[in-house]
Amino acid sequence: MTAALGYAAEIAKAPLVPFTFERRATGPRDVRIEIAYCGVCHSDLHQVRDEWGHGIFPMVPGHEIVGRVIEVGAQVRQFKAGDLAGVGCMVDSCRSCASCRDGLEQYCEQGFTGTYNGRERDTRQPTYGGYSNHIVVDEAFVLRISPRLDLAATAPLLCAGITTYSPLRHWKVGPGQKVGVVGLGGLGHMALKFAHAFGAEVVLFTTSPGKEADARRLGASDVVISKNKDEMNRHARSFDFIIDTVSAPHDINAYLGLLRRDGTMTLIGVPDTPPTLQFQHLIFSRRKLGGSLIGGIAETQEMLDFCAERGIVSDIELIPMQKINEAYERMLKSDVKYRFVLDIATLAG
Numbered sequence: 229m230t231a232a233l234g235y236a237a238e239i240a241k242a243p244l245v246p247f248t249f250e251r252r253a254t255g256p257r258d259v260r261i262e263i264a265y266c267g268v269c270h271s272d273l274h275q276v277r278d279e280w281g282h283g284i285f286p287m288v289p290g291h292e293i294v295g296r297v298i299e300v301g302a303q304v305r306q307f308k309a310g311d312l313a314g315v316g317c318m319v320d321s322c323r324s325c326a327s328c329r330d331g332l333e334q335y336c337e338q339g340f341t342g343t344y345n346g347r348e349r350d351t352r353q354p355t356y357g358g359y360s361n362h363i364v365v366d367e368a369f370v371l372r373i374s375p376r377l378d379l380a381a382t383a384p385l386l387c388a389g390i391t392t393y394s395p396l397r398h399w400k401v402g403p404g405q406k407v408g409v410v411g412l413g414g415l416g417h418m419a420l421k422f423a424h425a426f427g428a429e430v431v432l433f434t435t436s437p438g439k440e441a442d443a444r445r446l447g448a449s450d451v452v453i454s455k456n457k458d459e460m461n462r463h464a465r466s467f468d469f470i471i472d473t474v475s476a477p478h479d480i481n482a483y484l485g486l487l488r489r490d491g492t493m494t495l496i497g498v499p500d501t502p503p504t505l506q507f508q509h510l511i512f513s514r515r516k517l518g519g520s521l522i523g524g525i526a527e528t529q530e531m532l533d534f535c536a537e538r539g540i541v542s543d544i545e546l547i548p549m550q551k552i553n554e555a556y557e558r559m560l561k562s563d564v565k566y567r568f569v570l571d572i573a574t575l576a577g
């Protein structure tokens with residue numbers, strides 16, 4: 229066991245405070261990573277407030293982790309000390325169910341092991357996330373990070389990046405297609421970048437005027453204020469694919485009507501109250517409504533390699549660890565462009 233330093237919520241809804249805990253010794257297949265940066269995901273906020281229930285406290289959040297390998301076990305093949313490495317939302321899965329065998333560990337039928345607020349499969353010890361100075365992870369769940377990308381801005385790719393990349397790839401978004409992105413936050417800004425990079429024509433839907441210049445810079449060719457019926461009608465029956473990143477309650481029927489025949493809308497945000505669905509939008513134009521959760525390890529690596537090739541990272545605001553509670557308050561007001569990233573070097577300060 230090795231002592232680690234992090235920031236934790238000691239009980240549900242408590243502010244995050246410095247916290248010391250133990251990490252397991254580096255096992256034969258383990259990689260120990262000195263964490264440099266960790267992105268701040270909306271789900272961190274939900275989980276430290278125990279809004280999804282069954283939270284394990286004290287809780288050290290963080291699943292957008294990048295850093296440098298400092299130690300590897302005897303059987304590790306992919307990594308050596310000094311390599312850049314990343315860890316996303318998962319640190320393990322059953323590795324034998326149909327989804328795991330297909331490389332889709334995020335849909336593990338036994339449930340994947342969360343990077344934090346989970347339990348290790350063998351010891352049942354709680355997992356602690358990336359708001360900490362180091363982490364020990366089985367190499368099968370560690371990602372390679374290119375030195376060509378800005379390291380801090382790479383961190384959010386591990387959750388916000390793959391969460392948007394995976395559905396765009398799965399539904400084969402590409403040139404000649406018109407794609408809608410609903411919401412411009414941590415997820416939405418990555419969806420704009422990826423859909424644009426895949427060659428699609430991209431339109432942003434937002435409730436807030438004033439996001440137009442940013443949306444265009446990020447890859448949108450048009451911006452629609454979703455409350456404006458005329459603007460919405462202008463795009464009726466024209467989209468091949470819509471990705472809805474919004475987790476606040478909202479009307480999804482208005483967007484279904486913007487899909488062309490056989491078009492697909494995919495949800496990646498989970499509202500507290502389920503929306504009502506008008507089935508005729510699906511039935512009369514054979515449209516599809518789907519959902520998608522992060523991505524498998526192989527696809528996450530593919531996404532990171534694609535980003536390295538194309539120079540894609542997140543737009544971030546780098547903050548010291550001590551500002552995390554303030555950052556949560558600002559996230560609740562959507563006051564971030566577009567992802568907070570913690571500078572873990574400030575942890576000991």
Ligand SMILES: [Zn+2]
Nearest residue numbers: 269271387388
């Ligand atoms: Zn996340």
Ligand SMILES: [Zn+2]
Nearest residue numbers: 322325328336
């Ligand atoms: Zn499985």
